[in-house]
Amino acid sequence: MVEDVVRTLGFLCMGSRLRRIGERLQADTQQVIDEAGLSIQAGQYPFLAAIDRAGPLTIGELAQAVGITQPGATRTIGQLLELGYVDIQPAPDDQRRRLVSLTDKGQDLINHSKKVIWPRIAAAVADLCGDLDGPILEQLAAIEDGLAAAPLARRSPAKEENA
Amino acid sequence: MVEDVVRTLGFLCMGSRLRRIGERLQADTQQVIDEAGLSIQAGQYPFLAAIDRAGPLTIGELAQAVGITQPGATRTIGQLLELGYVDIQPAPDDQRRRLVSLTDKGQDLINHSKKVIWPRIAAAVADLCGDLDGPILEQLAAIEDGLAAAPLARRSPAKEENA
DNA sequence: ATTTAATACATTACATGTTATATAACATGC
DNA sequence: GCATGTTATATAACATGTAATGTATTAAAT
Numbered sequence: 001m002v003e004d005v006v007r008t009l010g011f012l013c014m015g016s017r018l019r020r021i022g023e024r025l026q027a028d029t030q031q032v033i034d035e036a037g038l039s040i041q042a043g044q045y046p047f048l049a050a051i052d053r054a055g056p057l058t059i060g061e062l063a064q065a066v067g068i069t070q071p072g073a074t075r076t077i078g079q080l081l082e083l084g085y086v087d088i089q090p091a092p093d094d095q096r097r098r099l100v101s102l103t104d105k106g107q108d109l110i111n112h113s114k115k116v117i118w119p120r121i122a123a124a125v126a127d128l129c130g131d132l133d134g135p136i137l138e139q140l141a142a143i144e145d146g147l148a149a150a151p152l153a154r155r156s157p158a159k160e161e162n163a
Numbered sequence: 164m165v166e167d168v169v170r171t172l173g174f175l176c177m178g179s180r181l182r183r184i185g186e187r188l189q190a191d192t193q194q195v196i197d198e199a200g201l202s203i204q205a206g207q208y209p210f211l212a213a214i215d216r217a218g219p220l221t222i223g224e225l226a227q228a229v230g231i232t233q234p235g236a237t238r239t240i241g242q243l244l245e246l247g248y249v250d251i252q253p254a255p256d257d258q259r260r261r262l263v264s265l266t267d268k269g270q271d272l273i274n275h276s277k278k279v280i281w282p283r284i285a286a287a288v289a290d291l292c293g294d295l296d297g298p299i300l301e302q303l304a305a306i307e308d309g310l311a312a313a314p315l316a317r318r319s320p321a322k323e324e325n326a
Numbered sequence: 327a328t329t330t331a332a333t334a335c336a337t338t339a340c341a342t343g344t345t346a347t348a349t350a351a352c353a354t355g356c
Numbered sequence: 357g358c359a360t361g362t363t364a365t366a367t368a369a370c371a372t373g374t375a376a377t378g379t380a381t382t383a384a385a386t
Contacts, residue, residue: 002220002228005213011288012281013209015192019185020230023343025178043372046176050168057165059335065165067183072373074336096334096381118175125174129299136292136302143299186373206342223364235343237366259351259364 007144010137021143028152029121035153036117040083040109047076048085048102052110056101058091085109124155170307173300184306191315192284198316199280202246203272210239211248211265215273219264221254248272287318 006013006020029042040048050065051057057065063073077100080086085106091097102110128146132139169176169183192205203211213228214220220228226236240263243249248269254260265273291309295302 002224003213003217004230005209005216005228006230008216009209009212011285011293014288014292015185015188015190016206016209016230017185018181018188019343022178022180022182022185025181027178027344029178041371043179046168046172046179049172050166053168053171054166060333061165065168067167067169067179068372069374070335071337071375075372094334094382098335122174125177129177130174132299133297136295136299136306139299139302182373190374204341221364222366231342232344233365234345234367238342257352257364261365 007141014137017140021140021147024147025125025152028124028147031151031153032121032124033117036120038109038113038117040085041079044076044080044085045113047073047080047100048106048110051086051100051102052107056099058097058099060097062100080106121152124152127155128152170304177300180303184303184310187310188288188315191287191310194314194316195284195287195319196280199283201272201276201280203248204242207239207243207248208276210236210243210263211269211273214249214263214265215270219262221260221262223260225263243269283319284315287315290318291315 006017026042033040033042046066047062050062054061054065059073059077060070062077063070066073077086077088080100081088084103086100087103088098088100091099129139129143132142169180189205196203196205209229210225213225217224217228222236222240223233225240226233229236240249240251243263244251247266249263250266251261251263254262292302292306295305
């Protein structure tokens, strides 16, 4: 057994640690999505959710809403277009802007997700860290330990494994 | 101004959010390192720190210590070898294992970092979130707001900008 | 009106994580 | 003592973020 340096170094490695936990959480989230039989990546959801909440948005607005850079948004939107979840058309008043809107298929996915998947994920994450309190380093340690003990997919309420 | 969906969705986008904050923190950390004139990447530090703490380690042990997968460790160690900070030699008893140790240059870097850079980074991060308390989502919001208000490099104690 | 600057998006190159798999060295069972 | 499985590392292919830069369109200035 080797010491977990990132954890040991505390504030010094806070960036690495947050990233690491975030990656782990997102991977777990993906598993819940996959088990539900949906064909979408966890990282693509926020884009659809943003449009669902605000109506059609441009690439730049989406990047801002999701908190990544514009090239990243351009790529992800390209994937969602390919998957048929969104539609793109130039803004009527400004040919530079491209307005991204949900297709019917995209709206269906969101509607279904809101009912079935999102509550499950949110509940699992809340189960993992919703009741935590105190200094952030302690909470992160608790989250890491919690994930090691039971991944998100085993914390989903809908996942009742009764015979 | 567009709504920050990841933030709005709370537990549902916790993974994305942690990752995003972690990336931001690491980028800020890199800036502090660069300003100090050191030629190393923030993500490479934990590897050197692990060896400094535990003595020579194998690739697999390093991956475990740093919390990434083995191919990632192999690549980073390759970079550190290229930079002259570490040395690699097969373990005497098992030719499959490759023991990674610090070179003099690597040890110098660590010694200097311990004195000058690490305390600065840890202090800046502590300044950012050391006094926080309460539910994690609130702390994350405070950290995001704090980073937006003043990046890590402007929170480093050594960064005294008196005339 | 035509030049010039700014804006929105696309593209390229790169960084750093992952999974899947190949290869070499060690361990085991017969 | 050789076949077979396991382990440690390397490599390849891919995912998803970034920064830097190109290109088309709009806005502004003279």
